[in-house]
Structure formats: C-alpha cells, structure tokens
Amino acid sequence: MKTIVITNTMARVWGIGAGKKPEHPELSLTPGAHKVDLDVWNEIKKYKQVAAMIKNGDLEEGETADGDIEALPAKPTAAIKLVKETLDVKVLRGWLEGEARAPVKLTIEQQIEKVGGKRGGGE
Numbered sequence: 001m002k003t004i005v006i007t008n009t010m011a012r013v014w015g016i017g018a019g020k021k022p023e024h025p026e027l028s029l030t031p032g033a034h035k036v037d038l039d040v041w042n043e044i045k046k047y048k049q050v051a052a053m054i055k056n057g058d059l060e061e062g063e064t065a066d067g068d069i070e071a072l073p074a075k076p077t078a079a080i081k082l083v084k085e086t087l088d089v090k091v092l093r094g095w096l097e098g099e100a101r102a103p104v105k106l107t108i109e110q111q112i113e114k115v116g117g118k119r120g121g122g123e
Contacts (some may be wrong), residue, residue, distance in 0.1 A: 002038035005062035005091070016044055016051070029059070032086030035094070035104070038064055072104065080107045089117040 008014055008029040017026025023042045044050055044057045070080035072095055080103065086092055089112055096108045114118075 002064055003035050004038050004041050005033050006036050006041065007033045007060040007062065007085075008058070009060060009085075010058050014065060016047065016050055028115045030087040033062070033082060033091050035091050042096070044053050072099065076101055076104055079104045083096060083107045085112050087115050089115055092117070 006029060008031050010029055013031075014029045015026070016029065025043050027036065027040065028045055039059075045054065050059065054061065074081060079101070083092065083095065083104065084107065092108055092112045092115070096105065096112070099105045099108060
C-alpha cells in the first residue's frame with residue numbers, strides 16, 4: 001500500500017469527505033501529520049475545499065512511501081516543531097523507530113505520552 005503524509009497546519013480538526021455522498025471517501029485530520037492511504041488521498045484532494053486548503057497551506061502534502069512514514073525534516077528544530085504538532089500516535093511511533101537524534105527522539109517520546117500513548121511500548 002502506498003501512503004502519503006498529510007500535515008494539517010491549522011489548530012483545528014478538518015473533517016473531509018462523504019457528506020451527502022457516502023460513496024466518497026472521508027477523512028478526519030487533527031492538527032499535525034497523518035499517514036494516509038495514497039488512493040484515498042488522491043480522491044479526497046479532488047474536492048474543491050481540499051484543493052483550496054492545500055493552496056492556502058492549511059494542508060501540506062509530504063512525500064509518498066510504500067507503506068512507510070515520511071522521514072522527519074533534517075533540521076532538528078523543524079523536526080521537533082512537526083513532532084509537537086502531531087497527534088497521531090501511529091505516525092509518532094513510526095518516527096520514533098527510525099530516529100537517532102537524541103533531542104528529537106525525546107520530543108517524540110514526550111509527544112506520544114502527551115497524546116495518550118505509552119512511552120516506548122504499545123497502547
């Protein structure tokens with residue numbers, strides 16, 4: 001499965017999708033980064049409102065990957081900022097697995113704890 005990381009840069013939850021047409025995919029994005037199925041995203045980004053949110057910078061598209069999570073930015077301050085804005089524990093755990101920088105790793109662990117996961121282990 002191909003995935004893409006979508007970052008909601010706003011301090012609000014975006015509910016996108018179905019509405020009156022239940023056959024359309026739907027998605028709920030809390031602030032921060034989210035791993036999204038690429039096929040679902042390609043359908044959702046056709047919606048006029050979503051296209052406008054991308055254009056305005058409210059939603060940012062990351063790189064795609066084969067079932068994996070996009071790497072954090074190389075600059076530690078940018079990586080820490082993104083981690084602190086991310087509420088998706090699965091994304092945070094994915095970053096934690098491959099992170100070697102001590103300050104970034106600590107921030108990820110603290111964010112997992114903050115959003116309700118347990119540090120270093122499963123939920």
